[in-house]
Amino acid sequence: MSSIHARIPADLAATIRKETNWSLSHRLRHGAQSVLARAYPRVFGMIREPSWLFFDLVFPILGMCSFVFLLRSRGVDDAWVSATILASALLTFWTSVIWMMAGQFRWERDSGNLTLYITAPVGLGPITLGMAVGGALGMAFRAVVIITAGSLAFGATYEIREPALLALTLLLGVSAMYALGACLAAFFLISGREADHLGDLLNEPMQLLGGVFAPIRSLGLVGMVAIGVLPLAPAADALRQIAIPQLAVSGLLPVNIELLILIVMVVVFSIGSRYALRYIERVGRAGGKLLTRAD
Template identity: 70%
Template sequence: MSALTGAAATQVAERVRAETLWSRSYRARHALQSIGGRAYPRIFGMLREPSWLFFDLVFPILNMSSIVFLLRSRGVDEAWVSATILASALLTFWASVIWMMGAQFHWERDSGNLTLYITAPVGLGSVALGMAFGGAVGVLFRAAIIVVAGALLYGAAYTIADPLLFGATLLASIAAMYSLGICLSSIFLVSGREADHLGGLLNEPMQLLGGVYAPVRNLGAAGLVAVGILPLAPAMDALRQLALPQLGANGLLPVQAEIGILVAMSVVFGVIGRFLLAYIERVGRVGGKLLTRAD
């Protein structure tokens, strides 16, 4: 038996407690490291499974093709074909937000990872940011392939007069969508078995409200509401205006206003997401079932 008692135990306990006092700069570095650590499997792990890459690319391209054929059969302007391809690329981010952000903690709980995250000295916020960053980088690659495939298969062409503005809009769009994803990750976790239904609800109906294949301007008041609460809507509307100026008249709001909305969404959803993560941890520790898998 090697138990310490008396002065030796007191000394060890004091040393242990001293080790738990992390400086602010150390915590900041740790948070960044944790974000990188969680992003890693998203960026590199995915590339190891060729079948995933295949399905993640083939299905969106097939979906995109069906709409392209429909548009061409109706004889619409070819710019709408390019818009469809741009929408398909943006939808890969949206799908990732629903399934790889929203449903992720639910899956992490069932696999036992969430228990390890909670008991590690890493905040759920860093884990969620790592998921978002890794997801965005991984999907960016797939979105680029879809755009290239669209150009090669259907001759899609874009006129981007201000690449910097386009890049900033894309960045703001991604930030807003993944900030919402952080909120969804908590909501999906709380909703338990309803998570799959929630994911379905956020998929096709949101594509309509997001103005993916038809401008949100055509939705009237519903379009305005969508632009105010659904990142997909201002993102799609702004990117379409920037990449296809010939369709600019179909934009709902000026691009700068939509960028402002996206930035505001990033901040607001980020704050709400942080609150929700703290909430689920608190509720999980009180209730006892939310954070650990059912044995």
């Protein structure tokens, strides 16, 4: 490091110091601009590539229909049909967390974009936050479409007595999921071909452990553990209790406790992702492997 600095003329070094020694407000403004810049394509990309929107909607809707018909074949209470539609909407966020957060940097590396991120005058933190903000906003639109389509097709109804509580639960649940996704992004980045399979393992197994389509209470002790580590679990359980009061008895914990768990998850996963990304970037740069294609 010192040998590199030794080769830089003093006046140039002073200029670099001056131009990079930003004030806190400058850094915050720059960070916010970076977040917005990264979020922008995630929100407006679907206007330019309608096929993305199609596929983001068709998979969860097909899955939702399968579960609804399975419930109908058993003659189950229609409240569970409403719960299934709600769960499918929540799953769009989770799918986005797996492939558009956790797997994103790896994909960017393989397609060559990570080089641009690394050389740009912005850390991976704001870029990750931008991915999360843009991803969550884009998915919110898809979730609304899924709930509307499901309600129209299957006559699902919801009885929301506390809309603010519902919005808060959704916000915390989505934030916790994306914060976990940011943690996993670092892990996926150091993975090779196993990353694809890891993504698969975060899909159906997590839907089961998260109690997305069936009450997490039925999982017993496993459900209790899942609700403490997997954001999908408290989010799905709380949303079901709030939006479909008939199913409140199926909840594992009271809603306020589940909100508390989600707050803790947001904090822990956010801090964890910051350190994990910094560590991976530092180690990857030092080893010269950060930008190496996995295959």
